[in-house]
Amino acid sequence: MSSFKIALIQLAAGAQKAANLTKARTKVLEAARNGANLIVLPECFNSPYGTQHFANYAEEFHTTVAGGSSESTQALSKMAQDAQVYLIGGSIPERSREGALFNTCTVWDPQGTLVAVHRKIHLFDVNFPGKMVFKESSVLEAGREMTEFATPWGKVGLGICYDMRFPELAMVAARRGCIAMVYPGAFNTTTGPLHWELLVRARAVDNQIFVAACSPARDPEAGYQAWGHSMVVDPYARVIANMEEGEGMVYADVDLKLIEEVRKAVPVYEQRRFDVYPDVAR
Numbered sequence: 001m002s003s004f005k006i007a008l009i010q011l012a013a014g015a016q017k018a019a020n021l022t023k024a025r026t027k028v029l030e031a032a033r034n035g036a037n038l039i040v041l042p043e044c045f046n047s048p049y050g051t052q053h054f055a056n057y058a059e060e061f062h063t064t065v066a067g068g069s070s071e072s073t074q075a076l077s078k079m080a081q082d083a084q085v086y087l088i089g090g091s092i093p094e095r096s097r098e099g100a101l102f103n104t105c106t107v108w109d110p111q112g113t114l115v116a117v118h119r120k121i122h123l124f125d126v127n128f129p130g131k132m133v134f135k136e137s138s139v140l141e142a143g144r145e146m147t148e149f150a151t152p153w154g155k156v157g158l159g160i161c162y163d164m165r166f167p168e169l170a171m172v173a174a175r176r177g178c179i180a181m182v183y184p185g186a187f188n189t190t191t192g193p194l195h196w197e198l199l200v201r202a203r204a205v206d207n208q209i210f211v212a213a214c215s216p217a218r219d220p221e222a223g224y225q226a227w228g229h230s231m232v233v234d235p236y237a238r239v240i241a242n243m244e245e246g247e248g249m250v251y252a253d254v255d256l257k258l259i260e261e262v263r264k265a266v267p268v269y270e271q272r273r274f275d276v277y278p279d280v281a282r
């Protein structure tokens with residue numbers, strides 16, 4: 001199958017988890033009715049985003065139990081099944097069996113089966129003096145593994161938000177044959193205008209793959225002002241779908257022929273000089 005339709009759902013999450021899940025469900029079913037095959041929700045779509053919120057909203061779920069066994073994972077499983085789509089469930093605060101907290105993305109197939117779990121690897125610890133200090137590592141543990149999952153169209157790699165800043169993840173995923181990287185991510189009004197589009201397009205042009213980044217909508221009442229601007233970029237690094245900061249949805253047709261086409265036109269894959277930089281060839 002050489003093409004599919006992706007939908008990014010940019011929604012604003014409020015304080016009520018159940019309401020956030022209901023809103024996500026409505027949008028997922030709408031995207032499926034409009035023909036989407038792979039649907040993406042934003043980072044922390046079931047809770048407000050902020051270090052003070054992770055523990056309150058965290059859920060423990062078991063990857064071996066159908067539906068994942070917690071409130072949000074059961075809701076995600078059912079959404080995927082009812083919509084008959086692959087669903088990248090943004091991220092949710094996860095509590096491990098040992099009590100550690102993670103920022104975690106779960107992925108569901110059209111049967112509602114859990115097919116991947118990505119725990120955010122690079123935690124968002126930054127300091128812009130006078131503007132913004134954020135220290136996810138004060139409450140979260142970092143994931144330790146790269147994540148990819150199979151679809152009928154090819155393998156898809158995953159990262160969460162700050163993971164996007166680390167080109168190694170996307171590079172290794174592409175070298176392993178991923179056709180796309182998907183990042184649920186909540187940039188903000190400080191770093192969003194500086195780096196969001198640049199990073200999404202950079203991961204695409206470096207690796208000649210599709211890249212999608214799905215943000216929460218900006219909520220003027222929220223403590224954390226999300227950047228929005230969810231977007232899909234093609235393997236030429238062209239923005240093929242995007243939006244502003246409000247709630248909504250964007251769709252893009254992912255035409256896999258473009259990967260082959262750009263790799264023929266600009267064959268960096270065959271031109272790499274690992275003999276010159278052997279330390280990245282390992």
Ligand SMILES: O=C(O)CCC(=O)C(=O)O
Pocket residue numbers: 043123124160161162163165185186187188191192195
């Ligand atoms: O990298 C950034 O500027 C934003 C990252 C972020 O908000 C996150 O990792 O949640």
